[in-house]
Amino acid sequence: MDAEITIIGAGVVGLAIAEKVSEEHNNIFLVEKHLSFGQETSSRNSEVIHAGIYYTKDSLKARLCIEGKKLLYDYCRRFEVPFNNCGKLIVASSENEIPVIEGIRQSAIGNGLDDLEVLEREQISEMEPNIFALKALYSPSTGIVDTHSLMKQYETNSINNGCQIVYGSEVTGIKRIDGGYEITLLDADKKNYSFTSRIVINSAGLTSDKISEMVGINDDNLKILFCKGEYFRVNPPKNRLVGRLIYPVPHPNMEGIGIHVTIDMGGGVKLGPDVKYLESNVFDYKLTVSKQEAFFKSAKKFLPFLEFDDLAPEMAGIRPKIQKPGEPQRDFYIEEESRRGYPGFINLIGMESPGLTSSISIAKYVNNLINYTI
Numbered sequence: 001m002d003a004e005i006t007i008i009g010a011g012v013v014g015l016a017i018a019e020k021v022s023e024e025h026n027n028i029f030l031v032e033k034h035l036s037f038g039q040e041t042s043s044r045n046s047e048v049i050h051a052g053i054y055y056t057k058d059s060l061k062a063r064l065c066i067e068g069k070k071l072l073y074d075y076c077r078r079f080e081v082p083f084n085n086c087g088k089l090i091v092a093s094s095e096n097e098i099p100v101i102e103g104i105r106q107s108a109i110g111n112g113l114d115d116l117e118v119l120e121r122e123q124i125s126e127m128e129p130n131i132f133a134l135k136a137l138y139s140p141s142t143g144i145v146d147t148h149s150l151m152k153q154y155e156t157n158s159i160n161n162g163c164q165i166v167y168g169s170e171v172t173g174i175k176r177i178d179g180g181y182e183i184t185l186l187d188a189d190k191k192n193y194s195f196t197s198r199i200v201i202n203s204a205g206l207t208s209d210k211i212s213e214m215v216g217i218n219d220d221n222l223k224i225l226f227c228k229g230e231y232f233r234v235n236p237p238k239n240r241l242v243g244r245l246i247y248p249v250p251h252p253n254m255e256g257i258g259i260h261v262t263i264d265m266g267g268g269v270k271l272g273p274d275v276k277y278l279e280s281n282v283f284d285y286k287l288t289v290s291k292q293e294a295f296f297k298s299a300k301k302f303l304p305f306l307e308f309d310d311l312a313p314e315m316a317g318i319r320p321k322i323q324k325p326g327e328p329q330r331d332f333y334i335e336e337e338s339r340r341g342y343p344g345f346i347n348l349i350g351m352e353s354p355g356l357t358s359s360i361s362i363a364k365y366v367n368n369l370i371n372y373t374i
């Protein structure tokens with residue numbers, strides 16, 4: 001075999017996997033169709049280090065988020081990746097939302113998160129004097145991270161461990177062969193070439209279902225639906241009026257966690273993302289200026305200082321959802337596909353939030369799958 005392990009996709013998850021597996025294995029390739037890392041979902045998100053509050057008990061999302069959060073904070077400290085353990089408030093802005101807060105706390109306790117605190121109005125105003133909330137749930141372990149610096153660090157460590165990163169090369173075909181896989185690439189000069197690899201890791205984000213289909217796995221349950229989320233920025237000087245992440249209580253089936261307030265490492269504040277399944281899987285990052293009214297109304301409930309003109313369209317991202325509209329929450333799909341007849345082929349599909357938070361624990365999990373396969 002030309003390669004021992006090939007990872008497809010240099011987003012935050014593929015890069016974290018590259019770093020982890022290259023600590024223990026040799027002859028590793030990371031193949032990315034763009035000319036640099038993180039050009040898709042990994043650079044179009046809220047950059048939140050999630051606590052692990054909302055995910056179904058014992059799901060991979062819950063387990064990998066809680067483990068990944070701790071590993072990520074340790075990693076950021078060790079490699080000086082900018083982060084801020086700023087904390088988050090989930091706010092009830094009407095009487096009927098108050099019981100929801102207690103429900104969230106109970107399910108979080110079930111996930112092993114025992115540091116959440118219910119805050120009354122006075123305590124909230126001490127923490128965030130400019131917001132309105134009748135009651136809030138405070139999550140001290142939530143934070144934010146500079147995702148670009150994080151990906152750069154994963155890339156640097158992978159290269160230092162001997163991993164070869166091939167940018168500008170799109171995987172266009174994968175064939176099962178004796179003892180591994182033949183992978184066909186289309187390079188930046190539009191030339192095709194092929195190489196062989198014993199293990200293949202599909203970390204291709206929004207097109208990971210297509211990569212899986214290339215090898216021969218056709219499963220309706222693994223079809224990705226593009227689900228767009230748009231953000232509006234809060235213009236200065238009002239961006240200085242909040243110091244933490246502020247979330248409304250979430251939608252019951254967790255299609256999204258509500259238009260929330262996120263802060264970033266540069267002092268910026270944005271509202272979003274909203275949730276809109278696209279009619280077809282197109283990379284549509286266009287901003288809808290007409291949504292400003294809806295964003296404004298939604299956030300005004302807990303940000304009373306906000307005026308319509310304080311907002312401006314900021315950016316959009318696309319979630320790689322395997323959960324269909326109206327369905328209950330789906331888990332990450334991370335499987336070594338021996339049972340479908342593809343040994344050594346590892347699929348990661350539906351890697352939506354909390355994929356950034358969980359990137360290091362996902363990498364550990366995938367590395368264990370490899371060690372189990374060998």
Ligand SMILES: Cc1cc2nc3c(=O)[nH]c(=O)nc-3n(C[C@H](O)[C@H](O)[C@H](O)COP(=O)(O)OP(=O)(O)OC[C@H]3O[C@@H](n4cnc5c(N)ncnc54)[C@H](O)[C@@H]3O)c2cc1C
Nearest residue numbers: 009011012013033042045046048171205317353355356357
């Ligand atoms: C609006 C939004 C907000 C979010 N907020 C958060 C948050 O606050 N916290 C959190 O933890 N998570 C968040 N997430 C989720 C997080 O962004 C993702 O889980 C994470 O970025 C997924 O990383 P990835 O590496 O799997 O995918 P990607 O970043 O999409 O990377 C996949 C890579 O594969 C490459 N690729 C695809 N096909 C091929 C091919 N054929 N050949 C070669 N390369 C290929 C792509 O070019 C891409 O670079 C959010 C997501 C969205 C959309």
